[in-house]
Amino acid sequence: MNRKRRLARTALLLAASAFLLACPPPPRPQQLDDLQLMLASGVVADVTPRAPDAVAAARATQAEAEAAWEDGDLELSSRLSLLAQVQVRLAVALARQDLARERREEAERTVADSEAAYAEIEARRQVLETRLSSLWAYRRIQEEVARERAQAVEEEALRAERLTDAERATWEKNWRAQARTDAAEARRTLEVARMLGVADAYPEAERMATEAVETALDAADVSPWRIERPLVDYAVAQADELRFRMLTMESDGGAEAMAERVRTLAETYRSGFDPPFHVAIDPRGILLTLDAKSAELQIAFPEPARTALRDLRTKWTEDPSLLCLVVARSIDPECGENCLSQTSDLARLAAAEISPDDASDRIRSLGLGLVKPEEPLDGLSQTGAVRLEFLFFPRATPPAP
Structure with a gap:
């Protein structure tokens, strides 16, 4: 009897299983399919790095919705799918918010x-305006000086025309x-001006001044006297303007600050080196002069x-x-x-006397040959005499590009 009952229960179970297997699964809710498409889209892939927690929560809710559908609870699956869709939209919103914050920052x-660049440009503009104003004022002064020089040349020419031949020869000499x-x-x-850095700051002006000076040096020996004077005056003006440009740098305090420093330096060097040098203030710095015999040097x-x-050498370095x-x-x-060539060699020799190797970039030498005969200082005879001049001057800072 018991055996028949067990067989009956087994048969019922097998029949129920067969019935269940024969029934198809319930249809997937549309919300679940929409959720699957949303999570597979490129938008979610893009926002995942910025909102990983929100995307992970949406996928977890999707898994619950899938499980509810498999269990046949379509209503719960639909609700969970809608919740997951909201979580996906939240992830997108959070990612966009994060991106907007980054872009705002x-x-x-x-x-x-x-603003910093504008402030720097504005400060630079003000400096340039100040320097330009100083330069134009300097040029106006130079133009006035040039007019006075030209007038003086004409007056001197009229006076020379009234001289005798002998007087005229001496005058021209x-x-x-x-x-x-x-x-x-x-x-x-x-x-x-070159040592102050003018070639880097104003290359074209330096080139023009170089041509003017070279022309003046040649003209001083070979050109008619009424032609050479304007060429020399032009060269002087060009060279002076280059130096003036380099002394109007804002960081140096301008030409006035440079002149004040030169006066202080002159007092310092005069107390220690005069004699044997003759120390004086030069328009370009402080000048230490020494006359000696070329053969001795x-x-x-x-x-x-x-x-x-x-x-x-010790003090300068x-x-x-x-x-x-x-x-x-x-x-x-x-x-x-x-x-x-002799004076060039002597200038290099004198420069080497006061310049250690680590200061060689701060010193230059220049030989001028015979400019004009002069009486030597300290009672030295004129035969074979040379004049050494050590011109010291502060650096100037080149302008910013």
């Missing part, structure tokens, strides 16, 4: 950078000597100049902001054809 940084002196001064000023500097040069131009020129009218 980037925009704020860009605005801050732009002195005129040419002064022209050579002024052209040599322009050459020195140009070299000072080629062997060794005589005392007390040798000791003074050693002390000068202690101040890295100070530049030095060493100029040698003959003051002997019988200097000869090799005068220029």
Whole structure:
């Protein structure tokens, strides 16, 4: 009897299982299909890095909705699918919010950078306006000086026409000597401007000034006197303007601050080096002058100049902001054809006396040959005499590009 009952129950179970297997699963809710499409879209793939938690919550809810559908609870599956869709939209909104915040921060940084750049440009513009105003004022002064010089040349020419031949020859000799002196001064000023960095700051102006100075140096010896004077004056003006440009840098405090520093330096150097040097304020800096015999200098500097040069080397190298131009020129009218090369060699020799290797970028030498005969200082005879000039001047800072 019991055996029959067990067989009956087994048969009923098998029949129920067969019935269930024969029935198809319930249809998927439309909300679940929509959710699946949403999660498979590229939008969700893009927002996942920015809202990973919200996307993970939506996928977890999708899994619950799938399970409810498999269990046949279509209403619960639909509700869970709608909830997951809301979670997907929330993830997209959070990702967009995060992206908007990043873009806002980037925009704020860009605005801050732009404001800083504008402030820098405005400050630079004000500096340039100040420098331009100073330069135009300087040019107006130079133009007035040029007009006065031209008038003086014409007056001098009229006076020369009334001279006798002998007086005229002496007058022209002195005129040419002064022209050579002024052209040599322009050459020195140009070299000072180069050491201040004018070739980098104003390359075209430096080129034009170089041509003007070279033309003036040539004209001082070969051109008619009424032609050479304007050429020399133009060279002087060009070289002076280059130097003036370099002294109007904002960081230097302008030409006035430079002049004040030069006056202080002159007092310092005068107390320690005059004698054996003659220390004076030069329009370009402070000038230490020493007259000596060329033949002696080629062997060794005589005392007390040798000791003074050693002390000068120590003092100058202690101040890295100070530049030095060493100029040698003959003051002997019988200097000869090799005068220029001789003075160039002596200038290099004198520069080497005061310049250690680590200061070689702060010093230059310049030989001018015979500019004009002069009486040597300290009672030295004129034969074979040369004049060494050590011109010290502060650096100038080049403008920003």
